[in-house]
Amino acid sequence: MNKKISLKLSYIVFFSIVLVISSAILAGYAQDNTWIKTFNSQYFDCATSVIRTSDGNYLIAGMTDNGKKIKNIGYPFTVLKIDPSGQILWQKQIGGKEEKKSKSNLIVQNAYNQPLPGSNRPEKIIETKDNCYAVIVNSCFLKFDQMGNFLWAKDYACLYRLTSFEELEDGGFIACGTAKALIPGYSSLVVIKLDVNGNILWSKGFKVEGISSNRNSYFDIHVLKNGDFILGSRCQKDKHNCVQIICMDFQGEVKWSKIYRITDASVYNNYGFYALNLTQKDEIIFSMH
Template identity: 25%
Template structure:
């Protein structure tokens, strides 16, 4: 793994409603068409009684399970606050609903200092006061310890909140103005939920406070839109500084303090032509913007919004939300970046022709991630991990200062750290002024378990290259579907042009896609699968090959290969649309060698 590298692994497992995952990734000027992808397996689950439901927030529990909150709907627009506690595989252990007679729902859940949970949401006062903010304190079994509403004759809505450093609680949201529109509103309580203070902020228009986080100095960081975009207040609600990005058409939905004392926030940025992109910015502790970037999966997606962000253990960031426009539906959009906001990998996930949106993403203790949201009227969780190809690069010399028209050398590495054979793509390019320009790609590199390849590469820099600092970036994964890992180093173009130098971003050398495997191997992707799976097998020597599929009773159900094969990597697809769900075994016979792979068919 390189210094700025990350890996991802996302898949579909046994669910109440089987979700087929698809990915479409576009990289600035080189957007690709969407394609169905085969991704390694973890799981995704749908939840909800015989009515629609949605999830807004999720936490990992001490036993590696999860607790999710949201809303469940009944009787038209009526709803209850909805809680699901699951095990580590997403299987429900218990569910709870809380509500009165109208509209209740949860926006966030966070742990308390005494080992319980605090839920921030909303409740409707049927006596005529309208919507109120709502705090619900709950024990680990889902039993209510207390629940309190907060509001006035105006309508108040809470969007986020948590326990404060003094043991009380803070909620952020909006309150309606006397005439029209909304202001930002903070409500501070003691440990028993009794109000100790409330503060409002706003201008003349509509102002929405969407997210709040504790700051290490006892104050709070707020994010939203309207009169300001990012605001730091002290422990008594006084504004210390504010950043207004509304003139740049920026709205923020999630903010978190970072390990360096600064802040990371995500949301959206409107662009000409009615297009919207995800937006992320990083500030220092004083609100000075250190960097900002816009993100989107490709030209076929007209709008993308990020709803949740978290700093990851490697110092980078992950955010989740949705992208819409393609297939006339919304699809979950997830992006992992390094600590400078440079994209390491990303993906689009959902169900064909059905809306899917992510509202919360959190890193899990195993280094993977859990995402909560909704798909086609169901609350759902998506668990994905971080195990696929590894890519790394080592420049011949460093630092690299080069004249326009010159060149530099590097050694690239691509490895398979998994126990299964894989086929991966590698593509390289330069990032200049936060725009990625792809230069070259190496397709269909076959790797056995624990195998790695290396190649020496010479990169030419054209004589028209602008002066400045660039990032040289390498990605691995499926070029047509998802980025799995990345690495980069900086180089600087300086001085005058070299007469007779290179006139294009050409590249010499590279990985050989025809490398002969050094051992036998067999694997399948995806696994578990629905309808079809691709079986990959590696042969270090040529010979007769027999590839068969057996059911759990030991009966042969299919012969996929029975012929002479050359040495190398081979693929064959098994179409199991006419077979029943269950466990199957793929048996590879090559010479005197026999190998088996267990496969799970889910329908």
């Protein structure tokens, strides 16, 4: 298996300062179809996930601090859809005074049975096979239709924070994140398999060495062509920064686990692993910071 290591910059796209989308990069269009747009800028905002949708538009999810934490809502996050020229088609803010009593807030609040904790950072947004959209925020999983109307939201008590997910062929999802229950000297990785409505079918927990119980540890998950799942995590072994790659089958049973030492001493100790991806040949690419 080939291993490729690349650096990934934190906050590739800035939501409140300047959003840059180059269609030549994202969609293979001509080089002259490039523009710069600014969406919101009064407070600290940051786009954390951007995708091109099947209808040729773009979907953006981001965290925002509107200057005031709302009781029983928390700091808001935003999802907006824009056309190829950067014009907003619709925008949804979950949390904040303008949306305090909205149906979408009630769905999220009822899913949590508690206030949304802290700043809400959408880790990933995708388009689903039924042409809807799904996003993970903290320990909550939300799904909404093409117009931004929320369909359902789920909160998973076993998780402190969801960090990655993918849709499966059957319309369900596989997701991973950090566990609420921490073990001294370890970071607990949790993998959950969900049905089409976000209900848990099974969950698996793993101990990751050397993270010193860091709840901010980032885990990533992808689906292989044969239906297996591949997970990535930073770990430490013999006081060296490493990456741990775990392969599990469709039922969550581990098929193999390998640790790769990172020789670059500049890799930051506290957070480390940020993303894993696959080539067309199912070779693994992972990135650190």
